[in-house]
Amino acid sequence: MSRTPLISGNWKMNLNHFEAIQTVQKLHYLIPKGAMDDVEVSIHPPFTDIRSVQTLIESEELDFALGAQHCHFEDSGAFTGEVSPAFLAKLNTKYVICGHSERREVFGESDEMVNAKVLAILKHGMTPIMCCGETLAEREADETESKVVGQIVAGLAGVSNEQIASLVIAYEPIWAIGTGKTATSEDAQTVCAAIRSKVAEIAGDDAANTVRIQYGGSVKGGNSPELMSQPDIDGALVGGASLDPDEFARIIQFNG
Ligand code: PGA
Numbered sequence: 001m002s003r004t005p006l007i008s009g010n011w012k013m014n015l016n017h018f019e020a021i022q023t024v025q026k027l028h029y030l031i032p033k034g035a036m037d038d039v040e041v042s043i044h045p046p047f048t049d050i051r052s053v054q055t056l057i058e059s060e061e062l063d064f065a066l067g068a069q070h071c072h073f074e075d076s077g078a079f080t081g082e083v084s085p086a087f088l089a090k091l092n093t094k095y096v097i098c099g100h101s102e103r104r105e106v107f108g109e110s111d112e113m114v115n116a117k118v119l120a121i122l123k124h125g126m127t128p129i130m131c132c133g134e135t136l137a138e139r140e141a142d143e144t145e146s147k148v149v150g151q152i153v154a155g156l157a158g159v160s161n162e163q164i165a166s167l168v169i170a171y172e173p174i175w176a177i178g179t180g181k182t183a184t185s186e187d188a189q190t191v192c193a194a195i196r197s198k199v200a201e202i203a204g205d206d207a208a209n210t211v212r213i214q215y216g217g218s219v220k221g222g223n224s225p226e227l228m229s230q231p232d233i234d235g236a237l238v239g240g241a242s243l244d245p246d247e248f249a250r251i252i253q254f255n256g
Pocket of ligand 1: 010172176177178179180216217218219237238239240241
């Protein structure tokens with residue numbers, strides 16, 4: 001079963017809309033023609049940049065998918081400061097990250113909220129990149145799989161098997177995010193395989209064979225080939241290194 005790898009750049013709260021345009025242009029120039037034939041790349045800028053990046057991608061016909069970092073689960077209403085998934089869909093956003101550990105830990109997003117967002121993103125024809133991952137304390141207590149699998153089960157409640165097949169799940173050990181520490185490729189593979197077998201249990205073998213599972217947490221040009229060579233790792237969710245077009249271009253070209 002071949003799954004097209006998805007490399008996603010999560011810019012977090014970095015780069016204003018002018019910097020965003022320069023960064024995307026530079027990335028485009030750094031990637032030789034044909035180097036993205038077998039890989040998909042999504043860019044997740046801050047909300048204030050999305051319209052500018054959309055215009056650039058569409059007018060120059062760049063081979064990048066537009067992504068968002070977060071959204072609310074309602075279409076509209078009295079939710080000061082929040083962004084509707086309907087508005088993101090109108091901007092031709094393809095992928096929306098939800099349940100990132102920073103949203104869970106800093107902004108108190110619960111498994112139930114993440115589930116509501118997964119359903120809302122799908123309802124608007126976009127693809128969720130649903131994140132899961134354990135803290136260092138959980139890893140040391142040997143609770144990695146139970147934590148991650150619990151997040152998957154909760155996040156996928158009420159999602160149809162066909163929808164699950166279309167999803168992206170990002171396994172991001174929290175202790176590896178922005179720390180320079182990466183899970184070994186064997187450890188990352190073990191957890192991603194456990195996620196896939198849970199998906200098989202929930203939604204059947206077809207969905208499990210099709211769902212894409214990314215690894216995230218200090219992915220760089222140097223470690224991406226080994227991570228990406230693991231059978232159950234189908235891409236990377238990249239934070240810090242995606243801000244540097246040279247480094248991100250290296251990650252995208254993990255194959256060559
Ligand atoms: P990092 O972030 O690559 O800077 O570790 C990954 C993420 O949070 O998505």
